[in-house]
Amino acid sequence: MPVTIRDVAREAKVSVATVSRALSAPHQVNEATRRRVLAVAAEFGYRPSPAARSLITGKTGNIGLIVPDLGNPFFTGVLKNVQSRARQSGYGVFVGDSDEDPAVEEELVASMAKQVDGVLLCSPGIKDGQITALAAKTPLVLLNRKVRGISAALMDSAGGMRQSIEHLAALGHRRCAFLSGPRNSWSNRSRTTALRGAAARTGMEIVTLGPFPPRYSGGTQAADLALAEQVTAIIAYNDIMALGALARLRERDIDVPGELSLTSFDDLVFAAVSAPPLTTVAMPVDAAGRIAVELLLARLADPSAPVVHQELPTQLIVRQTTAPPAR
Amino acid sequence: MPVTIRDVAREAKVSVATVSRALSAPHQVNEATRRRVLAVAAEFGYRPSPAARSLITGKTGNIGLIVPDLGNPFFTGVLKNVQSRARQSGYGVFVGDSDEDPAVEEELVASMAKQVDGVLLCSPGIKDGQITALAAKTPLVLLNRKVRGISAALMDSAGGMRQSIEHLAALGHRRCAFLSGPRNSWSNRSRTTALRGAAARTGMEIVTLGPFPPRYSGGTQAADLALAEQVTAIIAYNDIMALGALARLRERDIDVPGELSLTSFDDLVFAAVSAPPLTTVAMPVDAAGRIAVELLLARLADPSAPVVHQELPTQLIVRQTTAPPAR
DNA sequence: AACTCTGTTGTAAACGTTTACAGTCGATTC
DNA sequence: GAATCGACTGTAAACGTTTACAACAGAGTT
Numbered sequence: 001m002p003v004t005i006r007d008v009a010r011e012a013k014v015s016v017a018t019v020s021r022a023l024s025a026p027h028q029v030n031e032a033t034r035r036r037v038l039a040v041a042a043e044f045g046y047r048p049s050p051a052a053r054s055l056i057t058g059k060t061g062n063i064g065l066i067v068p069d070l071g072n073p074f075f076t077g078v079l080k081n082v083q084s085r086a087r088q089s090g091y092g093v094f095v096g097d098s099d100e101d102p103a104v105e106e107e108l109v110a111s112m113a114k115q116v117d118g119v120l121l122c123s124p125g126i127k128d129g130q131i132t133a134l135a136a137k138t139p140l141v142l143l144n145r146k147v148r149g150i151s152a153a154l155m156d157s158a159g160g161m162r163q164s165i166e167h168l169a170a171l172g173h174r175r176c177a178f179l180s181g182p183r184n185s186w187s188n189r190s191r192t193t194a195l196r197g198a199a200a201r202t203g204m205e206i207v208t209l210g211p212f213p214p215r216y217s218g219g220t221q222a223a224d225l226a227l228a229e230q231v232t233a234i235i236a237y238n239d240i241m242a243l244g245a246l247a248r249l250r251e252r253d254i255d256v257p258g259e260l261s262l263t264s265f266d267d268l269v270f271a272a273v274s275a276p277p278l279t280t281v282a283m284p285v286d287a288a289g290r291i292a293v294e295l296l297l298a299r300l301a302d303p304s305a306p307v308v309h310q311e312l313p314t315q316l317i318v319r320q321t322t323a324p325p326a327r
Numbered sequence: 328m329p330v331t332i333r334d335v336a337r338e339a340k341v342s343v344a345t346v347s348r349a350l351s352a353p354h355q356v357n358e359a360t361r362r363r364v365l366a367v368a369a370e371f372g373y374r375p376s377p378a379a380r381s382l383i384t385g386k387t388g389n390i391g392l393i394v395p396d397l398g399n400p401f402f403t404g405v406l407k408n409v410q411s412r413a414r415q416s417g418y419g420v421f422v423g424d425s426d427e428d429p430a431v432e433e434e435l436v437a438s439m440a441k442q443v444d445g446v447l448l449c450s451p452g453i454k455d456g457q458i459t460a461l462a463a464k465t466p467l468v469l470l471n472r473k474v475r476g477i478s479a480a481l482m483d484s485a486g487g488m489r490q491s492i493e494h495l496a497a498l499g500h501r502r503c504a505f506l507s508g509p510r511n512s513w514s515n516r517s518r519t520t521a522l523r524g525a526a527a528r529t530g531m532e533i534v535t536l537g538p539f540p541p542r543y544s545g546g547t548q549a550a551d552l553a554l555a556e557q558v559t560a561i562i563a564y565n566d567i568m569a570l571g572a573l574a575r576l577r578e579r580d581i582d583v584p585g586e587l588s589l590t591s592f593d594d595l596v597f598a599a600v601s602a603p604p605l606t607t608v609a610m611p612v613d614a615a616g617r618i619a620v621e622l623l624l625a626r627l628a629d630p631s632a633p634v635v636h637q638e639l640p641t642q643l644i645v646r647q648t649t650a651p652p653a654r
Numbered sequence: 655a656a657c658t659c660t661g662t663t664g665t666a667a668a669c670g671t672t673t674a675c676a677g678t679c680g681a682t683t684c
Numbered sequence: 685g686a687a688t689c690g691a692c693t694g695t696a697a698a699c700g701t702t703t704a705c706a707a708c709a710g711a712g713t714t
Contacts, residue, residue, distance in 0.1 A: 004699095004700060004701085005700065005701065006700080014663080014664090015663070015664045015665075016664090016700090016701080016702095017663075017664060017665080017666095017702080017703080018662085018663060018664080020701070020702060020703085021662095021663090021702090021703090024702080025702095025703095028661090028662080028663095029661095029662070029663085030661080030662060030663085033662080033663085047437070047438075047440070047441055048700080048701070049382070049441055049699085049700050049701065050378075050441050050442050050701095051377075051378045051379075051381040051382040051387070051441070051442075051699085051700075051701085052378075052382055052669090052699070052700035052701035052702085053700080053701055053702075054378040054669095054701090055376070055378040055379055055382055055668095055669045055670065055671085055699090055700080055701070055702095056668070056669045056700090056701055056702045056703080057669090057701085057702065057703095058669085060378070062421075062442075069407075070403055070406055070407035070410060071403070071404065071407050071596075073400055073403070076397055076398070076400070076403040076406075077398065079397055079403075079422070080396075080397035080398050080424060083397060083422060083423070083424050084424060084426075087423075087424075092421055092423075092438070092439070092442065093421065093422055093423075094389075094419055094420065094421055094422075095406070095410060095420055095421075095422045096410065096414075096419075096420075097407060097410050097411060097414075099411075110374065111374075111419070112419070113374070114374055114376055114377050114378070115377050115378075115389075115419065216596060240596070243596070243597060243600045246600060247599065247600050269543060269567070269570070270570060270597035270600075270601065272574065273570045273573055273574050273597075273601050273602065274597065274600050274601055274602060275600065275601060275602025275603065275604070276602060277602070331669095331670060331671085332670065332671065333670080341693075341694085342693065342694045342695075343670090343671080343672095343694090344672080344673075344693070344694060344695080344696095345692085345693060345694075347671070347672060347673085348672090348673090348692095348693090351672080352672095352673095355691090355692080355693095356691095356692070356693080357691080357692060357693085360692085360693085375670080375671070376669085376670050376671065377671095378669085378670075378671085379669070379670035379671035379672085379699090380670080380671055380672075381671090381699095382669090382670080382671070382672095382698095382699045382700065382701085383670090383671055383672045383673080383698070383699045384671085384672065384699090385699085
């Protein structure tokens with residue numbers, strides 16, 4: 001029932017080789033023949049079988065994207081841009097949600113490997129060594145994680161953290177809590193070290209809590225702990241957690257930012273319209289998604305292309321969850 | 328370099344047929360041989376080539392999901408559940424963003440068709456006829472759209488709309504605006520007709536505005552128009568638009584719900600934490616995603632399986648954007 | 655006139671699986 | 685003791701492409 005290259009060849013009175021060439025190496029075939037072939041192909045609605053093609057060429061025309069949580073708009077923001085940039089170059093996108101589980105993550109890469117030309121790993125939770133091992137088998141580009149020898153699109157979390165601390169310090173805060181995210185995520189480590197540096201420099205006392213699941217529920221859970229620590233400000237790992245924390249604080253009748261300041265990371269669409277609007281570090285999600293695809297495509301086109309770690313700037317957006325401390 | 332079935336066969340001292348059977352029809356091969364083959368396969372890290380397999384079986388082990396906007400958490404909510412349910416049955420997920428463009432939508436289905444066993448079309452913008460045509464070529468299941476002859480997971484938008492109108496009517500509103508979404512989307516039509524019915528029944532006067540792009544910007548744009556219409560309540564097509572409208576209303580110093588009530592659809596995570604928290608119709612996104620996959624899998628397993636339109640209930644969640652009208 | 659070159663086409667071998675079919679072998683049945 | 689059976693295995697043909705190689709014609713070169 002499905003129309004094959006043979007059907008087209010028969011109808012156009014040429015060999016299958018000519019049909020194949022008319023489609024994928026147009027200059028190798030006579031102008032007139034080519035037009036005839038294309039006409040027949042269009043008439044029949046012929047589409048080459050990707051399986052057969054990929055079997056022989058070794059290329060699939062697809063890329064894979066693996067993220068820890070499709071429920072988090074931060075990652076779907078990346079996805080949106082990845083898919084759009086990929087499509088622009090004729091690539092399809094496979095998506096996998098690892099649910100923050102390193103084992104699942106590895107399994108996803110492995111099961112995708114043969115169906116894609118390369119994989120984008122977003123904020124991977126697995127170890128550097130495993131990443132390097134995977135990269136040896138499949139072209140890999142990382143998002144939000146730096147591993148030597150592997151190209152990556154990075155968002156400057158550290159810079160964002162410094163801006164946050166300086167902002168809080170300038171407001172007069174002296175003791176604040178950091179609601180940490182996944183313990184071994186690169187983002188979290190990167191933020192933590194930046195935090196320590198900036199805290200030392202500004203004389204800020206830091207209480208690190210967690211790790212918490214970087215989700216709404218993680219935020220609600222964390223809020224109570226932070227409150228017990230007698231801090232005047234909270235830095236949440238991301239906006240979603242901040243939202244959870246905000247909800248919990250409201251339940252407990254704590255005024256934000258009157259009694260407690262709150263900052264976070266991501267600047268998702270709703271950060272501007274929460275109650276009150278979040279002071280948060282804007283992450284260049286769109287650019288990161290696009291650039292990651294471009295790095296991968298470059299590597300596919302030329303496997304010996306240089307490894308690049310492209311770092312994208314972040315910026316603290318001051319809204320209404322931060323204010324000078326109570327007394 | 329990549330290890331093939333032949334490598335495994337050689338090492339295990341059996342034919343390729345036996346290796347193949349050991350993996351995909353275990354009961355057809357002797358216990359001892361099977362264990363030996365599996366051991367070798369594991370040792371070599373052998374993974375069958377999906378391309379070769381699919382070429383001969385005609386199955387890919389993948390499904391496709393096409394949505395109008397990956398930037399909208401409503402659709403990524405569907406995606407999350409689709410991917411998780413699919414993976415549970417060993418299927419991979421291809422994702423496409425049509426950007427609300429019917430032409431892109433069709434092209435996506437066509438380009439996916441050969442790489443997937445079936446496609447999930449979420450809130451498609453194309454015409455019934457075209458959908459039926461596509462369904463003839465590829466197993467198709469619809470999300471949020473009813474077309475005869477094609478299975479679908481539906482969310483009861485109409486019921487949600489009735490609940491919203493009744494709620495507003497009970498509060499005393501007599502004239503409200505509907506900020507409509509994509510003109511020819513099934514959801515929008517379904518909501519519009521339910522709206523008319525419920526309005527007639529409750530004696531509510533309705534001003535239908537739009538269509539607006541169902542995005543944040545659509546909401547900000549719509550807010551001013553609604554305001555000019557002198558209504559006491561606004562029903563937005565979805566939460567994202569409601570958020571946009573809310574932001575614009577705040578800019579113009581309109582008190583919600585004091586001067587103007589606002590309801591919408593979706594109940595995304597942030598609906599509970601916006602300022603003020605949104606009164607909105609909760610959509611069963613999770614269930615819809617899962618069920619859509621199940622309908623598709625059922626159809627794949629048995630192409631003669633009955634067509635089912637599974638309708639899932641919605642529920643109005645009353646929060647703080649609705650109140651009795653001003654005077 | 656023989657050769658080489660270029661442009662166009664066809665033939666056939668791959669790619670890595672699955673599976674119909676045939677075969678082997680030991681055990682069971684008559 | 686032959687026939688039948690069942691469990692297991694192997695051989696080889698497919699699946700739909702791409703592409704190396706060969707073939708051929710006509711044009712240009714010597």
